[in-house]
Amino acid sequence: MRLPEARIIAVILTLTTAAICSMPTAAETQEKAATTSRPADGGDRPYRIGADGKVDWAVFNGFRRYNSICNTCHGPDGAGSSFAPALVDSLKRLSYDQFLEIVVNGKEEVNTAAEKKMPMFGTNPNVMCYIDDIYAYLKARSDGALGRGRPPKHEDKPAEAAEAEKSCMGG
Template sequence: MLWRKVTLAAAIILCAGTGFAAADSTAVEKDETLWRDAEGDPTYKIGDDGLVDYRTYMGYKRYTGNCMPCHGPDGAGSTFAPDLTGSLKTIDYTKFTEVVSSGQQNVWHPSNSVMPAWGTDLNVMCYIDDIYVYLRARSDGAVGRGEPKRPPVDKAAKDAAYSCLGF
């Protein structure tokens, strides 16, 4: 039906116009221990050996420990918290860090829908970039479901996380 095609085309144009098109996740440069895209936002990197970078792997671990109970395994969502692989197609890094540190209520669902604030929880905040890059990789379909194959430990990243945690 023609009207459906027209509506779809209009929707695509609208999305592109409002910046809803997903940002390019290509890793451009690494600062210390974290890969960044052309905009300077944290991103993941899949090596030639097919392994994810260490921060993405740690993101899987921390996501599973802290976020999975509500958001479901692998960021895929549950009946009481949104599918974050979908959310990351529309919310950017700044918005992500804002919601995770300050929480959010009744945006995704109109009532009794509470995302806790993690701003004072070091187990989350010391790994917020790791969690972001893991979810970004999941959202792009670059990492599948389940635990990614473990890459070698990045000692600098591990030390930085431990010092953030106060060890």
């Protein structure tokens, strides 16, 4: 190997190692999300939907985030697909903690009839910083409080949500 090629490889390895070492661990991302995300208000009902159909910011943002990441496998509106189950059905039996466990650590189900695997998202800030919002949206869908498609009206983004987002995303 010639000297310039060796230097290029050394630089690439150094940069790759530095990038990997600077990535947050799953625990760090989860801790940051837990301390900056909007807490669920109301236990089993972490959402607010007015009589006029206006949803709170968390539900609207959850809709947006779901459609940017989860929709690929779980289908539109959490209705499921050939790749992954309907989350509107799953949340009828899963608690928030069970939902969070699966999102953070992934899930694998292998048997004679199926081989399913959900990747872990515990280190993905695009999921973990908005996990409460995604849950609020899906729970509203699961409870039948919110129909399919984009919510027609939503509250403005509160200052607390903007601050939490900035803190969690490292801004």
